[in-house]
Amino acid sequence: MGPFLSAALLPLNDPGHYFHWHFLEISAANAIVIASMVVVFVLALVLPFPGRRRRKENQ
Amino acid sequence: MSKKAFRPDVDAPEWKGGHTPYDIIKEGTIAVVVIGLLTVLLAVVFGSPDVPAITIKSWSNHAPVDFATTALSELNGTSLTAAYGAPYNIQPASANQNLGPLKLDYWVGVHIPINTVTDFVVDPLKALPNQPVLHKSLAKWSGASASTRAAWVASYTKAAGKMKFENGQVIVNATNAGPVPLMINDLTMMARSGALDQALITGDSFYSTDYTQSLLFISDGSYLADVAGKQHLQGNQWGVMNETGSYPGSAWLWLYTFWYQISPFSTSSNADILVLATMIILTAGLTLMPFIPGLRSIPRRSRVYRLIWREHYRSQK
């Protein structure tokens, strides 16, 4: 179990990168999280959902 | 009796269409497995942060002048804690935060009493054993009038701008400062030994889980804030959202911390209660969305729903 659990593969302990724009400031990590949420939301809306034929049969 | 008009943003049509087979237990099981695996993957790859806590010992050894200066501010009543007001001590109502006529913290009053002179300086020093010179000085302090003590502290404060720390001693060239130089120096030595960390743990019990005094003392100094600043955790760095290192923080607090960055909040002494009041109003608005005309129409007017239910609308045609 030792090496697997003793340290992360890519530990994020070094100081982060921050984006600045006027008074706005956001960490790279938070920006990635928020951007991912928007991407996932859009994908959830546009990606086709499996089982279309089955639903057509049950209309 | 006339039929009530159908309100498309409030009412929902009755579904008279078809149904499809749905395995709710299977869906739930798959979801838990997928989320569990994703969690394991993220934990294995990135781990989690654990920056060790600062102790008064580490603070006073790394930054002894900052510590001694903070100890002086506890004695002369200028520290954040000494001048805080409710719930720690009694100050004029203006020292607390007001929301118009509402002085909520002042009205609730002092429930966690802290006297920084006795709790942070005098009592911890009294607890040190076998210190005849110190205890004589403390007796001199206790026996003096309030005005005499104030004069001693003021003399020391005047000279403290040129404070130095050399050979393990706090050096301040103050005159007529009474026992204050010795008290500040000995408190610094006590801090550097680690004994002050223990002495400040709140309560007289052997077991205590309450670190109010230690945390207030540490946060009165600059050291904690300096370490936080290097990690982009300070308020004006949007620190509320951030985490140590490069880890994601509490991104969901973006709007809460946004207000602190702009006027009038950024320059107000009532910033906290003002921001909270603003967030309470906005949150109430979002919570009561079903009852707010206009805002509750945005989903229908924006037509994003046409993406969600596109198969349904196609089949209706």
Next chain:
Amino acid sequence: MSTSEIDRQWTTRLRRRGFGKLPPEKMLPDTQPSYVASWIYVFGVATISALIVVIATGCVLAIFGPQWWHVSNIGHFVNSLHLWSVEIFFFSMVVHLWGKYFMAAWRGGRAMTWITGMVLFLMSVVTALTGYVSQTNFDSQWISTQAKDAINSTGGGAFFNLLNPGQMLMWHIVLMPLVLVLLVGAHVVMVRIKGVVPPFEENVGADQ
């Protein structure tokens, strides 16, 4: 015992009311309306799944106590699981909120489902705060000494002391999970009772 006496019993009345509103085939359905056909619908169950992982990892942390993860590699790994499941929890919950907003999912008598959902979001933020200040590391020191000003400004700091890790830990592992689980239960039961909100009807008048 007469039938009318049995009918008046609290047990009888509660059972009839409960199963009347939520019979087993509604609680655990085997069909769903055919309009439920979008990936956006998975984020509710994803949020609950993440909460299950949060609670499970929290239980493991509780078994060994609040200092374990500082001194044990396995403990640190469990802490990592706890952190990332919380991130996934909030991620899923907010995407779920966005989806439900654009569906106007409060329609058709579902306002309380929306409201319990919003309250759940707020209670989750409070739970996260009590968790952050229970880490017993630098993060806890900084967050507690900063956030205390906001809590104090409301007068609440006299009773809810962020600088008392004992109190904060008990809120985090006892009180808040209880609140969250009860609210999630109520939220899910409401969805099962009312069903998933139907689509907007097209070609309807502008009246709100």
